[in-house]
Amino acid sequence: MGHHTCCNQQKVKRGLWSPEEDEKLIRYITTHGYGCWSEVPDKAGLQRCGKSCRLRWINYLRPDIRRGRFSPEEEKLIISLHGAVGNRWAHIASHLPGRTDNEIKNYWNSWIKKKIRKPTPTPVTNKPTSDQHSQFGFYASNQGDFLNQDLASNPPVVQETLFSSPSPLFMFDTNSLDGQNSTTDGNQTPEFFHESVGLNPDQTWHMNQQDQVQAFHPPACFTTSCTGPDSNYLSPLLEQTIESMRLNEWVECQQSCPSFLFWDQAEGSQGGEDIAPSSSNIETMLSSYPSSL
DNA sequence: AAACAACCCAACCGCCAAGGG
DNA sequence: CCCCTTGGCGGTTGGGTTGTT
Numbered sequence: 001m002g003h004h005t006c007c008n009q010q011k012v013k014r015g016l017w018s019p020e021e022d023e024k025l026i027r028y029i030t031t032h033g034y035g036c037w038s039e040v041p042d043k044a045g046l047q048r049c050g051k052s053c054r055l056r057w058i059n060y061l062r063p064d065i066r067r068g069r070f071s072p073e074e075e076k077l078i079i080s081l082h083g084a085v086g087n088r089w090a091h092i093a094s095h096l097p098g099r100t101d102n103e104i105k106n107y108w109n110s111w112i113k114k115k116i117r118k119p120t121p122t123p124v125t126n127k128p129t130s131d132q133h134s135q136f137g138f139y140a141s142n143q144g145d146f147l148n149q150d151l152a153s154n155p156p157v158v159q160e161t162l163f164s165s166p167s168p169l170f171m172f173d174t175n176s177l178d179g180q181n182s183t184t185d186g187n188q189t190p191e192f193f194h195e196s197v198g199l200n201p202d203q204t205w206h207m208n209q210q211d212q213v214q215a216f217h218p219p220a221c222f223t224t225s226c227t228g229p230d231s232n233y234l235s236p237l238l239e240q241t242i243e244s245m246r247l248n249e250w251v252e253c254q255q256s257c258p259s260f261l262f263w264d265q266a267e268g269s270q271g272g273e274d275i276a277p278s279s280s281n282i283e284t285m286l287s288s289y290p291s292s293l
Numbered sequence: 294a295a296a297c298a299a300c301c302c303a304a305c306c307g308c309c310a311a312g313g314g
Numbered sequence: 315c316c317c318c319t320t321g322g323c324g325g326t327t328g329g330g331t332t333g334t335t
Contacts, residue, residue: 014304014305015303015304015305015329016303016304016329016330017303017304036320037320037321038319038320038321050320050321051305051320051321052304052305054321054322055303055304055305056303056304058322059303059304060303087324087325088323088324089323089324090322090323090324101322101323101324102302102303102304102324103302105302105324105325106301106302106303107302109301109302109325110300110301110302111301
């Protein structure tokens with residue numbers, strides 16, 4: 001019934017690949033290369049569809065594939081990038097040489113979700129579910145508190161660090177950072193920031209002032225759309241960072257929070273792309289702070 | 294030891310865009 | 315233009331594995 005002709009033929013084998021099949025595919029690709037995947041099964045002597053061959057090669061057989069546990073650096077990068085671009089696994093994978101989108105996707109769906117999930121020993125009102133967390137795409141990264149540790153040994157810390165505070169979530173539209181491609185009303189951000197962070201009335205926040213933009217840069221990247229129960233959570237780490245911001249203690253701010261990326265993924269996926277930080281913005285931001293990765 | 298639950302992850306599915314005829 | 319093929323992508327599945335009772 002499906003319209004994919006390649007996988008509908010009765011003789012086509014499916015399921016796990018045998019070592020013999022792997023060997024056939026490796027031998028063929030390494031000697032002939034791959035131009036047209038639909039031709040590969042016949043020429044390689046495989047009873048698979050071309051699509052399956054392609055997937056097998058790209059995800060598992062190609063020589064530059066990298067297997068095994070993700071390094072802490074990779075974990076940090078995945079979390080940061082996911083906060084920036086959401087479930088664009090291929091894009092995330094492009095930043096991790098040798099890793100595939102499938103592997104990263106699986107990793108995210110199991111390992112990281114597990115870390116963010118409850119149980120929490122202390123009851124918290126209006127605590128969002130893990131599904132809600134992933135739906136809204138709020139994740140945080142911090143070197144000292146979170147990602148440089150063996151997370152498997154410390155899940156409660158992770159959980160508490162991320163979501164246990166009932167404070168309002170601070171959002172910031174990163175389009176205001178560089179003033180380009182800003183199709184949203186960036187003027188709302190300073191007021192929101194002002195109110196959320198609790199600056200003194202005589203302290204002003206002008207997004208267009210370069211020194212403030214620069215100073216704000218390190219913790220970087222909070223975005224708009226503060227709606228729903230998930231927005232009512234602010235990590236102690238972020239509280240600390242915002243307190244540093246409030247006091248203009250930018251160095252402390254950077255140290256306490258080298259890299260945060262929050263992005264309302266749901267909003268972005270509903271046609272609100274213009275409010276999300278562009279990937280080039282994110283990449284520029286990340287490359288500016290390699291130590292935070 | 295057995296039964297069950299939870300988790301992992303390789304592979305598949307469906308959709309989409311690009312490109313050629 | 316339209317149609318078809320192909321490759322690429324993210325979402326999802328389900329069999330195998332591991333953990334728990």
